[in-house]
Amino acid sequence: MASRLNFRSLYTQAETQSFRLRVFVLGLVVLLLFALLAYRLSVLQVQRYAAFSERAESNRTAVVPIVPNRGRIVDRNGIVLATNYSAYTLEITRSQVEDLEATIQAISEIVPISARDRRQFKRLMADSKSFESIPLRSRLTDEEVARFTAQRWRFPGVDVKARLFRTYPLGEVAGHVVGYIGRINTKEQELIDESDDAANYRGTEVIGKLGIEQSYEKQLHGQTGWEQLETTAGGFAVRRLNSRDAIPGDTLVLSLDVGLQKLVEDLFGERRGALVAIDPRNGEVLAMVSKPGYDINLFIGGIDQENWDLLNTSIDRPLLNRALRGTYPPGSTYKPFMGLAGLESGKRKIDTTIQDNGSWTFGGHTFRSGHPNGPTNLRRSIIKSSNVYYYMLANDMGVDLIHDYLSPMGFGRPTGIDLEGESPGVLPSMQWKRNTYKRPEQKRWYAGETISLGIGQGYNHFTMLQLAYATAMLANRGVQHQPHLGLGRIDAVTRQYHALPQPPGLSLGYKPENIEAVREATQAVTVEGTARGIFAGAPYTSAGKTGTAQAVTIGQKERYNAAKLAERQRDHSLYIAYAPADQPEIALAVIVENAGFGATAATPIARRVFDYWLLGHYPSEQDLAASRQGLARTPIGTPRRAADMLNHYERISVPGLSPRAIPWVPPAAAAKAPPAPAPEEVAQDGAAED
CATH class of the missing domain: 3.40.710.10 (DD-peptidase/beta-lactamase superfamily)
Structure with a gap:
């Protein structure tokens, strides 16, 4: 009987020690987990505070570039060879449009859309991303703007915007010298991204392609500005937080008379x-x-195929700068x-x-x-x-x-x-x-x-x-x-x-x-x-x-x-x-x-x-x-x-x-x-x- 009691006492002591050991190990694990949690909190809230704060701020704000007005080109006596004017354009953001062809067809019943407009729109689509706004029709009259605005609700992803357009008042005169601007293509965008001017070209869609427009691109482009906007979770602007105005390009004076x-x-x-x-x-x-020369206004916004074929296949080679x-x-x-x-x-x-x-x-x-x-x-x-x-x-x-x-x-x-x-x-x-x-x-x-x-x-x-x-x-x-x-x-x-x-x-x-x-x-x-x-x-x-x-x-x-x-x-x-x-x-x-x-x-x-x-x-x-x-x-x-x-x-x-x-x-x-x-x-x- 005494031996049986001793055995039970020993067994009870062993179990108690085992339990205490398990409790101790479990306590260590809990302490370790709390230590890891404390360390992680330290990393997130102390060491990476600045990065996460900036990320949170960026989710709350958006920086929108303000493209500068392009500089004018004048001759030695101040006669204008290239300038800008403001006009309305009808633009489509493809990512927000379910049926593109049906949308364009419906728009054409309100605002005339020519075959040339359609061809140019398709060409621009090839050089742009789906979330970018692409002009479908340029230079709308006030009456056309009013007609579309009245039915704007029918066309999500389609809007009227005011844009500056380049124009060459003298047409063919000095066309080979002045050159023209055009939409930035993929190759040009890659060169810009690798250059020191990448930030200055954010939001810019056109660049000098030929002549003076190309040679003096830096002086004519100007300095891009920006607006910092507070946005909702859906990306809609709430208010402007900060901004810097764009600086227009310089006016270039040529030696030409x-x-x-x-x-x-x-x-x-x-x-x-x-x-x-x-x-x-x-x-x-x-x-x-x-x-012979050619009207450089044809190249504004992209030349249509018909005019390009006429110029490019002509036996007189008007596109060649013979001088x-x-x-x-x-x-x-x-x-x-x-x-x-x-x-x-x-x-x-x-x-x-x-x-x-x-x-x-x-x-x-x-x-x-x-x-x-x-x-x-x-x-x-x-x-x-x-x-x-x-x-x-x-x-x-x-x-x-x-x-x-x-x-x-x-x-x-x-x-x-x-x-x-x-x-x-x-x-x-x-x-x-x-x-x-x-x-x-x-x-x-x-x-x-x-x-x-x-x-x-x-x-x-x-x-x-x-x-x-x-x-x-x-x-x-x-x-x-x-x-x-x-x-x-x-x-x-x-x-x-x-x-x-x-x-x-x-x-x-x-x-x-x-x-x-x-x-x-x-x-x-x-x-x-x-x-x-x-x-x-x-x-x-x-x-x-x-x-x-x-x-x-x-x-x-x-x-x-x-x-x-x-x-x-x-x-x-x-x-x-x-x-x-x-x-x-x-x-x-x-x-x-x-x-x-x-x-x-x-x-x-x-x-x-x-x-x-x-x-x-x-x-x-x-x-x-x-x-x-x-x-x-x-x-x-x-x-x-x-x-x-x-x-x-x-x-x-x-x-x-x-x-x-x-x-x-x-x-x-x-x-x-x-x-x-x-x-x-x-x-x-x-x-x-x-």
Whole structure:
């Protein structure tokens, strides 16, 4: 009995100890769990307080970007080339619309929706997200807005919004220069997201696509603002907590003179070609014409397929900026620069005389030259456009020496103008040919290929911008100024004008006697050479050189006959010039495609450009009509005041910048000038050129 009691006592003690152990372990577990809970609370409420507080705040608030107004673009006299206007748009947010097609069809019964609107809407859908608001119809009238608003309740996800629209008041005028804006595509968005300006483009839907709109995007875009809004759980705004106003883009002032630009475009008419005019004293581009052009307003909001096909498939290639990207053989306009290279390289002296018998034979091959010029030195070679002189000079220099002396003048390399997409052209060298062609026999440079380079043919291909750049250098006695279109900006906040910085002029180090010899010869071209008929009676002096460049190769034993060639196979007409001859204010290069001799098509355009810039003359209607048809020689009829032709353009005041005072010289002096030579005589002079 006693043993049984002892056993029970021991058993009870063991159970009690086991229970106490379980209670102790359970207590430890509970304490551990409370410790973990306390630690977690510490992490959430202390260590990560700031992050969660910010997240909670972001759920309560939303930051909405305020897109700035895009800056305007004006010419040197304040004439508006690009601006903005406010209009209503009908927009759809696809994520809030159940049946998109049915919704659009129902809307079209209230507000007209054209087939073009539908096509553009579908195109925009491809480049946007479902929660973004996409315009279905733009520029609604007040009546259309009222009709839709009355039935707004029927269309969830559809709303009327006020937007700013870009507009180009002058349409085609300077279209290639101004460029246009367009909706940001996926590739552009990726580049923006990777740039330092990503935050500044939040909410922005359009960007500069071409021309000045593209090159000066940063200045024109402005500074994006923002609004901080308190929102409900459903995302609806309750009140504004904070904000920062957007800063509009600056107004960009271009060096272009719209009056001159419009004049040149009118002078071309339906003909194809390009002209670039530069102030040789500072590199300001005064006119940059490419014909044919196109209305850049077509690209606002996205061009429709029909107009795109018309522009993109046209044989006249209106989308090509011929002044910037079109390359052509320069023909005889190259000769003054070749002559200068010959003098500077020591291969010729100013008084070196060769015998021009009308042709030159090299390696058993005869190179034609029009008609004989007899004993010919540098001056006569430019005045009479002697091919033989430059055949021999090119052979003496060789292709690589020609390249080395012509490249610094601006040939075969970008000028650095403030437009993207400039073509470098082709100034050939032996290395260029080795890099360009694949087969061994093509890589080799043949001596005969050098000969045609001297007269601006062969592999030579340059833009009118490069040719005008070199002409401006010649006019400025060997000092180059980088060509530029951006002249200054008007600060959107202070309204003050600030000139855009430009690099200083660069002297090419030519000997004064050499460059003056070439300048004197080019001046004589307008008095006793191939341009004398066009500049007869001009009350100012000018210098120039005509050129005729082959569009297709003509055999050496064949004679050029324009009547037997298709229009697009005929020679191009070129002219380079500057004026006044002693103290030049303007230099230019012009080409009229497939128009024949330089003296009959390109030179008359240059004459009217100088009359506008130096005399304030705008051609009479009779003279303009003749020019458009390629029938102009010296000006006919009574010229109009150039200043009067600008009165109908919208203009703004540019603080700190005085608009150019267009001169006016009465045309009476022209009536006393000697008569111009007969057209046959001019054409005969032109025939000397290849």
